[in-house]
Amino acid sequence: DVVQAMIGDSALVIIPLLVAASCFGAANGTLFTGARVVMESAQKGDLPPVLGLVHQKLVTPVVSMAFQAILAIFFLLVADLNDLILFFGSMAWLFFGLSMVMILVLRVREPNLKRPYKVTTAFPVIVLLASIFFVVAPFLQNPWRPSIAVGILLSGVPVYAIFVARMCSPKISNQISRLSNLSVRMVKSVIDVN
Numbered sequence: 001d002v003v004q005a006m007i008g009d010s011a012l013v014i015i016p017l018l019v020a021a022s023c024f025g026a027a028n029g030t031l032f033t034g035a036r037v038v039m040e041s042a043q044k045g046d047l048p049p050v051l052g053l054v055h056q057k058l059v060t061p062v063v064s065m066a067f068q069a070i071l072a073i074f075f076l077l078v079a080d081l082n083d084l085i086l087f088f089g090s091m092a093w094l095f096f097g098l099s100m101v102m103i104l105v106l107r108v109r110e111p112n113l114k115r116p117y118k119v120t121t122a123f124p125v126i127v128l129l130a131s132i133f134f135v136v137a138p139f140l141q142n143p144w145r146p147s148i149a150v151g152i153l154l155s156g157v158p159v160y161a162i163f164v165a166r167m168c169s170p171k172i173s174n175q176i177s178r179l180s181n182l183s184v185r186m187v188k189s190v191i192d193v194n
Contacts, residue, residue, distance in 0.1 A: 031068065038064035046160075087149040090138050094153075097131030100124040 007014070039061035042052030055062045075084055103124045106113065138146040 031065065035061045035065040035068055038067060083145060083148075086138055086145055087152065090135050090146050090149055091153055093131040093134035097128050097135065100128040100131065104128070 038047060039052050039054065041047045042049055042064065051064045051067055052061075053063045054060065079087075104121070107121065135146075
């Protein structure tokens with residue numbers, strides 16, 4: 001009402017359009033950065049190699065983007081949209097906060113380290129405080145729902161220990177490698193045909 005009184009009736013159209021544009025930009029950035037994280041992890045060997053493939057002409061991680069789309073559709077089918085927003089938001093802010101902690105730790109431990117860019121110390125502190133709020137607030141409102149997000153996050157620890165840290169038997173590792181190599185050859189042949 002305040003904005004409408006200041007700008008007029010055009011605010012009823014302009015503000016929702018600006019919010020939609022902001023949401024589209026955030027979704028676009030998340031899609032591309034998330035896909036590149038998956039691609040880099042696959043190329044490093046932490047995920048199946050097929051997820052590390054890059055389209056030859058577009059130079060984009062098409063396979064990892066498709067993987068993200070499949071996961072998103074799956075999550076939308078089995079969960080409520082509000083829960084997904086809560087899970088993603090609280091876990092994203094957890095890692096934002098951890099990143100800010102690392103910035104502060106590095107400033108103390110390695111004060112003379114060459115940095116490509118440097119922000120004032122107030123910025124990581126403010127973001128850290130915001131991340132603490134965004135991670136803790138859902139637990140205060142309803143502890144059960146964010147606990148599921150933490151459980152999903154922690155379920156990656158044994159998966160990492162078994163498949164990435166190579167703690168499983170060589171026989172299983174060889175089978176996983178053969179399956180990954182087969183899937184890479186299949187996807188490469190499909191990409192070559194197109």
